[in-house]
Amino acid sequence: MSHPQEIPGGLDRLNERVRQDLQWLEIPTRPWVPPRMADGRRVVDVAVVGAGMAGLTVSASLRRCGIDNHIVLDRAPAGHEGPWTTYARMETLRSPKSLSGPCMGLASLTFRAWYEHRFGPERWEALDRIPTGLWMEYLVWLRTVLAIPVRNETALDGIAFREDGLLALRLLSGGRPETVLCRRLVLATGRDGLGGPFVPPVVAALPRHAWAHSADRIDFAALRGRNVAVIGAGASAMDNAATALESGARRVDILLRRRAMPRVNKFTGIGSMGVVLGFRGLPDGWKWRFMDCVLDAQTPPPRASVLRVSRWPNAFFHLGCGVESATFLGDGVRLETSRGRLDTHHVIAATGFSADLSQRPELAVIAPHIRLWKDRFAPAAEDMPSGIRYAELDHSPDLGKGFEFIEKIPGACPFLRFVHCFCYPATLSHGKVSGDIPAISDGAERLVRHIAESLFVADRALHYAGLVAFDDPELTGDEWTDTPLPAP
Structure with missing residues (x-):
């Protein structure tokens, strides 16, 4: 998709505006976490796994809170973090263009500011939805203008807990093993953050070359002149079907288990700051009830994605076709x-x-200790209006107030609380604040405030010693003269 003509120097002016905004707000604020050394090297205060939208927002929020000693790791090459250049095959985003997204409440960091400075206000008014490629370009700009400390082509390979309370992260960086010590770990790993693609067993039993999951790197050119069956009713089903058709597939059949195409996006319909800020405070049964309603309705594919498929005469929809x-x-x-x-x-x-934690070998050490909702909560009948006990909810992690994992058996893995789940599986515990565009800044702020609190509490003796030792006077003693009281 071609871009509109750019305004010369537009982004340079925006970059200067961002610099000024950050300076006025004193961002990043003064670092305050006492440095810690172990094994002759500096310990990282926070390591963030994932440099997509969530990871970038967490990093920016950490700096805003004065936690400057952190790193962001991503296995992908620079500019290819997240799904946007790989398996996100939609032409535009689903979200309305006006959502503020990962901007930390700063107008100059919004997609709108970036787009208008690059292409002009008139083009913004004419824009319907955000093209997927432009969204990735915006995230790359956000990373650059905020100087986010990302290490690309670096994958988390394992976690170990040390007796001194530190986490030892085993990394593969450019294929070479490396160990990094940190105090807190944030998993900002996206939709499949605690698992991976779900493939129906009847499909998984086929030879691997005969099928693909929609999140795979698919060679669509090889499907030219071939028949393709797409299983699913969501956005990814439509986008993959459309890509196959556009690549020259002879025939594409879309198989939908449901007898009716999902039409209503439930959570979007009730989206508000009330949901963002209030969901976490709901009683457990009500959390389950909200999510049961969303899962039962299923999120519909965008209208544009369905039309992208149905305009082809060799595309066929089969409803009620399991x-x-x-x-x-x-x-x-x-x-x-x-x-x-x-x-x-x-x-x-x-x-x-x-x-499905078994699909994440890098989490093998912590997986047996993570408390899931099914380990603690049994929904009552009124909590399941659909009459279905969804496995997605049962296997969601039961998280603390700062997205931290909780032990299944108290005392079995006490350092588990230093690992935070800031990805889609956190939804049942916290609502939609850790993966989707609308509330990502609010979720990151909630996470980072908890991390800051926990680090300060852990270092309280050092901070108290600093308080006692602080003796930088504001008065020098020559500002007044001591005089006797007047005689009676």
């Missing part, structure tokens, strides 16, 4: 469905993600 079995035939796949048989060449499972 896949019951799949057989590999040598040059294709035979699907037996609730509506009959379908022969195709390739299957794309646009079936979402699951919270």
Whole structure:
């Protein structure tokens, strides 16, 4: 998608405005966490895994709170963090263009400010939705203008807890092993943050070359002239079906288990600061009830994504069509469905993600200790209006007020509280503040305030010693003269 003509020097002027705004607000504020040394090297106060939108916002919020000694790690090359250049195959974002997003409440850091300075206010008024590629360019700018300390092509490979209370992170940086010591760890790892792609067992049993998940790097050019079956009813199903059609697929069949296409985006419909700030305070049953309603309705694909598919005469929608079995035939796949048989060449499972810690070997040390909602809470009938006990809710982590993990068995892994889950699986505990655009700044502020509090409390003896030792006088003694009281 071609960009509008850019305004010469527009972003330079915005960069100067951002610099001035940050200076006026004293951001970053003065660092205050006492430096800590171990094994002859400086300990990192906070390590953030993931340099997508969530990780960048956490980093910016840490600096705003004076926690400057932190790092952000991402396995992807620079400019390819998050899904936007890989499996996010939509043409535009779903979110309205006006949402403030990862700006920490600063107008000069919004997408609108970036877009208007780059292309002009008139182009902003004409813009409908944010093109996906431009959103990635905006995030790259945000990282640059805020000097976010990202280390790319660096993956978390494992975690170890030390007796001194530090976390030893085993990293693979450019393929080379490395260990970093830190005090707090934030997992800002996106939609599949505590698991991975969910693939129906009947599809997973096929030879691997016969199918793909919608989050895979798919060679769509190889599907030219072939038949493709896409399983799913969400945005990723439509975007992958459209990409296959646009790449020359001969026929694309979209198989929807439901008898009706989801049409209402429930959480968006009630979106407000009340939900953002109040969800965490709900009783457990009410949290479950809200999420049950959302999952039962399912999030619909954007209208533009569906039209992107339906305008093709060789695209076919099959509703009420659940896949019951799949057989590999040598040059294709035979699907037996609730509506009959379908022969195709390739299957794309646009079936979402699951919270499945077994898919995250880097979390193997902490996985057995993480308390899930199913370990503590059994929903009553009134908490499940759908009549379905969703596995997604059962397997959500039961998090503390600062997104920290809680031990399944108290005392079995006491340092687990130093690991924070700031990704989609936190939704049942905290609401939609850790992954989607609308409230990402509010979620990051909640997380960082908790981390700041915990670090200050942990270092209270050092801070008290600093208080006692502080003797920088504001008065020198020559500002007044001591005089006797007047005689009676």
